[in-house]
Amino acid sequence: MALPRRFLPPLSALTAFEAAARHQGFTAAAKELNISQAAVSRRVQLLEEILGLTLFERIRKRVVLTPAGAAYARELQEALGRIGTATVNTMAARGGNATLNIATLPTFGTRWLIPRLPDFAARHPQITINLPTRIESFDFTAEPLDAAISFGDPVWPGAVVERLIEEELVPVASKALLDRHRIRRPEDLFRIPLLQQSTRLSAWADWFAALEISCPPVPLGPRYGQFAMVVQAAVIGMGAAIVPRFLIEQELRDGSLVVPFPQSLGSKQAYCLFYPEARRNDPALRAFRDWLVEATRQQSRKLPEQRDGAASRRR
Incomplete structure (x- = not known):
């Protein structure tokens, strides 16, 4: 009005x-x-x-x-x-170009989205993607954002929600740390610091519960605000972490992190794309949405292959 x-x-x-x-x-x-x-x-x-x-x-x-x-x-x-x-x-639109401001979670943006953006740029060279980071919810009517990528199921009135990729948490640590502490069974992990991400404080307890192992009722280890921090702490041997598999592809490939036990922890929640209902038919946003959905579907198909490959290497 x-x-x-x-x-x-x-x-x-x-x-x-x-x-x-x-x-x-x-x-x-x-x-x-x-x-x-x-x-x-x-x-x-x-x-x-x-x-x-x-x-x-x-x-x-x-x-x-x-x-x-x-x-x-x-x-x-x-x-x-x-x-x-x-x-x-x-x-910019006058010359056939467009700019999209897509808010994203910091680790998702750094570790998953940005490495794939060259493919989007090659397909849509006329569209520029800006990536401000957001951790908490926001109001599309109050901020100059075209869309947002977030985790969970927040309710944003007037927003379209596109479910992208589910989260599969796996335990990881450096091989040197696991060997030094002779980690052979899941219970052995209690001998080393269990690193935590501040928005997933129940992750370790849920993982042990799925294995029917009682988790000590005490703080498990240091807390970090972002998964990127948790991953880096695990790489340098500060403890074991439980993180989304798709965010640590590089570390698993180069061996800086290993998955000591195959059991993973699934979630009913997912990473989602949110955008205003009024922007549903915007050509640039629709192009980004279609590309992102395709890329995350490819990622979802890769996850079983990654699990099978890791199991083969362990054998």
Whole structure:
């Protein structure tokens, strides 16, 4: 719903205030905008009159944002940033190009998505993919995002959900660590630190429970915020980890990590693609969606082959 025009101050006043807030001064703002310092001051004063608020305090020849001014500046910077992004995208689309902002989980983006993006770029050279990272949920109406890749089943009103790939957690560790501690049975893992990912704190307990092994009711080992951290800690021998198999393909190939026991832990949840219902027929987004679904289906078909190959190497 459009706002009444009385709530939309002149753009010249908004840009003058945003520049002054960012530079914490009128002189630098005037240089950036190529206007006089007096003009910046007049435009900020006009904005203060419209708002009925004091945005800057004048202290000994300096201007300092008031609390209200600081809060308004933060929101205004985000809004002007979205306008700038929309403008760039529209100009790019004029030449047949398009830009997509796809939020993704950090480890999924780094370890799985980015290595496969050259294939997408070769198929769709006119589409640029930007990848901001997000861990927590967000609102498509409040952020300049075209789609998001997340884990689980969050409910986002007005969003289409495309299920991509299920998570299969496997225990891994460096071969040197396993040999040094003579890890021969799953129970032997209790002799070494069991590394944890902070959003999967029950993973080890669930894995041992599936094997009908009681897990000690104490913290198992260090916690890390991202799977990438857990994997790196396991590679350098800080402990054993339980991580999604598809995120450690390289480590399993080069031998820096091994799967000591074949039992894996499945999940009913999955990595999903979310995008606004209104964008369902957007050509660029549809191209990315189709490519991503195809790539994750290929990955799902590879998982049984990876398990069989690992079993053969153990034998």
